[in-house]
Every structure is written in structure tokens, then in C-alpha cells.
Amino acid sequence: VTAAPALLSGWGRTAATRATLVRPASVDALREALLAVDGRGAVARGLGRAYGDAAQNGGGTVLGLDRLDRLERFDADAGEVVAEAGLSLERLLRTVVPLGFFVAVTPGTRHVTVGGAIAADVHGKNHHRDGSFSRHVRWLELLTPDGRVRRLEPSDPLFGATAGGMGLTGVITRAALRLLPIRTGDMRVTTERGRDLDEVVALLEAGDREARYSVAWVDCLAGGDRLGRGVVMLGDHAEPGDRDAAGPPAFAPASRLGIPVQAPAKLLNTWTARAFNAVWFAKAPRRRREHRESLGAFFHPLDGVRDWNRLYGRTGFVQYQFVVPFDRADVLRSTLERLGRERIGSFLAVLKRFGPGTGLLSFPMPGWTLAMDIPANVPGLPGVLDALDEQVAGAGGRVYLAKDSRASGRLLGRMYPELDRWRALQRECDPGGVMRSDLARRLGLTGEPAA
Numbered sequence: 001v002t003a004a005p006a007l008l009s010g011w012g013r014t015a016a017t018r019a020t021l022v023r024p025a026s027v028d029a030l031r032e033a034l035l036a037v038d039g040r041g042a043v044a045r046g047l048g049r050a051y052g053d054a055a056q057n058g059g060g061t062v063l064g065l066d067r068l069d070r071l072e073r074f075d076a077d078a079g080e081v082v083a084e085a086g087l088s089l090e091r092l093l094r095t096v097v098p099l100g101f102f103v104a105v106t107p108g109t110r111h112v113t114v115g116g117a118i119a120a121d122v123h124g125k126n127h128h129r130d131g132s133f134s135r136h137v138r139w140l141e142l143l144t145p146d147g148r149v150r151r152l153e154p155s156d157p158l159f160g161a162t163a164g165g166m167g168l169t170g171v172i173t174r175a176a177l178r179l180l181p182i183r184t185g186d187m188r189v190t191t192e193r194g195r196d197l198d199e200v201v202a203l204l205e206a207g208d209r210e211a212r213y214s215v216a217w218v219d220c221l222a223g224g225d226r227l228g229r230g231v232v233m234l235g236d237h238a239e240p241g242d243r244d245a246a247g248p249p250a251f252a253p254a255s256r257l258g259i260p261v262q263a264p265a266k267l268l269n270t271w272t273a274r275a276f277n278a279v280w281f282a283k284a285p286r287r288r289r290e291h292r293e294s295l296g297a298f299f300h301p302l303d304g305v306r307d308w309n310r311l312y313g314r315t316g317f318v319q320y321q322f323v324v325p326f327d328r329a330d331v332l333r334s335t336l337e338r339l340g341r342e343r344i345g346s347f348l349a350v351l352k353r354f355g356p357g358t359g360l361l362s363f364p365m366p367g368w369t370l371a372m373d374i375p376a377n378v379p380g381l382p383g384v385l386d387a388l389d390e391q392v393a394g395a396g397g398r399v400y401l402a403k404d405s406r407a408s409g410r411l412l413g414r415m416y417p418e419l420d421r422w423r424a425l426q427r428e429c430d431p432g433g434v435m436r437s438d439l440a441r442r443l444g445l446t447g448e449p450a451a
């Protein structure tokens with residue numbers, strides 16, 4: 001075990017807090033560390049890719065899982081792996097892709113751990129077809145604050161509280177994951193422009209019937225009759241006989257660029273965002289076009305630039321991601337209008353359709369999800385986002401806890417209707433309130449009054 005004071009933040013680099021970071025190298029050491037925590041409690045941390053304060057615990061203990069990273073078993077016949085929770089999807093993919101398998105669900109970065117992917121019940125571009133990460137977990141093992149390790153299958157209520165439970169039911173130590181067989185290392189990608197929001201929405205609706213993966217990038221700074229214009233990308237794993245002869249499965253993504261120093265805080269602002277969005281839109285083919293992409297380029301384009309979060313400078317950035325039911329697509333429009341009026345720009349506004357949800361606190365539910373990266377120092381931003389929260393909750397939607405760094409807990413019960421059931425299960429396995437995080441305190445997630 002190593003233990004040291006550490007200043008920790010999420011990927012958005014806002015609201016860092018100091019904690020004792022303990023990094024056990026075995027489950028026994030992890031258990032010992034959890035049993036020894038004091039009144040400020042503990043929470044697990046993977047690779048810190050949650051944008052906000054989910055994997056922080058100011059004044060308390062943070063259990064870093066990065067040394068519990070063994071790939072324990074690979075079963076090609078069953079298409080299944082058993083891995084320790086600290087294993088990253090990056091390392092998992094490097095091992096299984098050459099053997100003809102891909103992860104069933106991957107978020108937009110591969111630098112996340114198996115435990116972090118389950119705790120946030122992450123989604124990918126195939127949510128409309130394959131659901132979220134936990135849907136492909138055959139079982140998981142959870143270390144609870146009493147020192148027990150429980151093996152949970154999806155039918156166990158505690159599984160449903162742990163998938164999407166943001167680390168507050170205990171520490172996930174291992175999991176068995178079902179993989180997706182693939183026959184090449186290429187993606188067949190179709191790109192098409194939509195001139196306005198209606199067209200982008202229609203292209204995504206049609207695309208979801210056609211393709212396993214779909215996503216749209218939206219230019220959130222185009223106004224007037226171009227409001228919501230964007231580029232829709234549909235993808236499927238290529239087959240060996242496809243045009244352009246796809247090669248055998250391979251996975252060798254490289255980080256081409258790094259951001260070496262702290263960037264000046266104003267480098268990314270509304271003007272650069274506007275220019276970036278316009279160039280991106282112009283670059284996309286005017287008419288529907290099919291091409292090939294590597295797995296890395298299609299699934300994790302941002303991983304090509306190491307530490308890109310530093311581009312937002314010292315004050316960091318916020319990712320605002322929400323979902324609203326399918327019949328409330330009007331919220332997408334009013335959000336874009338509002339941000340346009342306030343001149344709040346995002347470099348990456350990503351629009352996608354979700355299928356049915358999984359865990360009690362899982363973010364995905366059938367509907368439209370929109371995600372935007374916004375510099376945290378934009379004047380007036382907190383008020384605007386608070387107003388958007390009201391609108392989202394009023395429409396029967398919710399914001400994503402793994403991306404959140406600023407919401408208040410007031411709307412939590414409306415956004416997450418299973419919150420009380422989740423709290424009851426959480427309390428059952430953690431009656432002493434040992435599992436704690438900055439996120440949990442800020443939102444009053446486990447029932448404590450919001451700080």
C-alpha cells in the first residue's frame with residue numbers, strides 16, 4: 001500500500017480537493033485500507049476521467065485502484081474476460097483486439113478503468129442498440145465497508161445500485177465482461193451533414209435503425225436557420241470481404257500530440273470555438289459518404305491529443321450533458337438558442353439517442369442526449385446552467401453525474417426517480433456512511449444534507 005496526500009480533481013480540473021490517496025496493490029490491502037478509514041470516509045478512484053468531483057473526497061481517503069489492474073482470464077469461446085477493476089479499457093483493448101474481440105461498450109476515451117465504467121455505467125455510440133456498460137457485465141465483485149467481498153449478478157438488487165452508483169455502495173474489485181467479436185480492426189463509417197437541427201435529428205433517427213454506432217456533432221454556435229446544424233456519423237465494424245479489403249484486427253493507437261504546459265486561460269473562448277465549429281462543418285463531406293477508420297480514430301478521437309483538458313487553462317471547464325425523453329426534442333433547440341443568446345460556445349457538442357436504461361442511478365434513459373464542453377470561467381455560466389437544469393428536470397430528463405461538477409441537489413429526486421430505492425440499498429450495505437465523495441456531499445446523494 002502507498003498512501004500520500006494528494007490534490008485531486010476530475011478531468012475538467014475544477015474544484016480540486018486534498019485527500020489521502022491510498023493505492024493498494026491487492027484486494028487484501030484494499031480491504032485493510034477501507035476498514036481503517038476515519039470519519040471523512042472513502043471513495044474509489046480509477047483514472048480520474050469523470051469531469052467533476054465524483055472520484056474526490058476532500059479531507060478523507062481516496063482509494064486509487066490503478067494498481068489492481070490484472071487481466072485475470074480470457075475465454076475466447078465464451079467471449080469473456082475477468083479483470084481487476086483498475087484495468088483500463090486501453091490495456092484491455094490492446095490485449096483482446098488482436099484476438100478478435102472489442103469491448104461491448106466504450107466511452108469516448110479508452111483511459112477509463114473497468115470499475116469506473118461500471119460505477120458510472122458509461123455509454124457509447126451504440127447505446128440505442130447495446131445499452132450501457134453494465135449490461136455486458138456478467139458479474140462483479142464489490143468490497144463493502146464491512147470488509148466483505150460480495151459477488152453480484154445483474155439480478156441482484158445491489159448490482160443495480162452499484163452500476164451507475166458512483167462508487168457509493170463500495171469498491172468494485174473484479175468483474176466478468178462479455179466482449180463483442182470483431183473480424184477486422186476497421187470501422188465502416190458513413191458521414192453526412194445536416195443543415196439544421198431538424199435534419200440532424202431526422203438523420204440520427206434513421207441512422208439508428210441502420211447502424212450499430214451513431215453520433216452527431218452539432219455546431220452550437222450557428223444561429224438563425226442554421227441552428228443545430230451538424231455532422232452525423234454512423235459506424236459498423238467492417239467485415240473482411242468489405243470494399244477496401246479490411247485488415248485483421250489490430251489496435252495500435254498513438255497519442256500524437258501532448259499539451260506540454262499550462263495553456264493561457266483564454267486560449268479556448270467563444271471566438272476560437274466559433275472558428276473551430278465552422279471549419280469542422282466545412283470539412284465534412286456535403287453529401288453522404290462512406291469511408292474507413294481505425295478503431296482508435298472512430299471511438300477515441302480525443303485520445304490522440306494527450307492532456308487536451310489543459311487547453312482550457314487553470315480555471316478548467318465544465319461538461320454539461322443531459323438527456324430528455326424523445327418527445328422533448330424541443331429542449332435541444334431551446335438549449336442551443338439559450339447558449340447562442342448568451343454567447344456560450346462549446347467546441348464539442350455531441351448529440352445522440354439512448355435506448356432503455358439499466359441501473360437505478362444510471363444516466364441513460366430512452367431519449368436525446370446532448371453534451372457540451374464549456375470553459376468554466378465564462379461569465380454568468382452558473383446561472384445559465386442552473387436554468388437549463390430546471391428545464392431538463394421539467395421535461396422529465398436528467399444530467400449526467402459523471403460529468404457534473406456544479407449542479408445542486410435540489411432537482412436530484414426529479415431527475416432520478418429511483419433515488420429513494422437506491423438510497424435504501426446504499427444504506428443497507430453502508431449503514432455507517434463510510435462511502436463518501438465530494439459529489440455525494442454536494443448533491444446530498446446518500447441523503448446527507450447538501451453542503
Ligand SMILES: Cc1cc2nc3c(=O)[nH]c(=O)nc-3n(C[C@H](O)[C@H](O)[C@H](O)COP(=O)(O)OP(=O)(O)OC[C@H]3O[C@@H](n4cnc5c(N)ncnc54)[C@H](O)[C@@H]3O)c2cc1C
Pocket residue numbers: 011043044045046047048049050051054055065085086106107108109111112113114115116117119120121122123124165166167168170171172173302402403437
Ligand atoms: C474525453 C472523455 C470522454 C468521455 N466520454 C464518455 C462517453 O462517451 N460516455 C460516458 O458514459 N462517459 C464518458 N466519459 C466519462 C467517463 O467515461 C466516466 O467518468 C468514467 O467513470 C471514468 O472512469 P475512471 O476509471 O476514470 O473513473 P473515475 O473518474 O476515477 O471515477 C468515476 C466514478 O467511478 C467510481 N469508481 C471508480 N473506480 C471504482 C471502483 N473500482 N469501484 C467503485 N467505484 C469506482 C468513482 O468513485 C467515481 O464515482 C468521458 C470522459 C472523458 C474524459
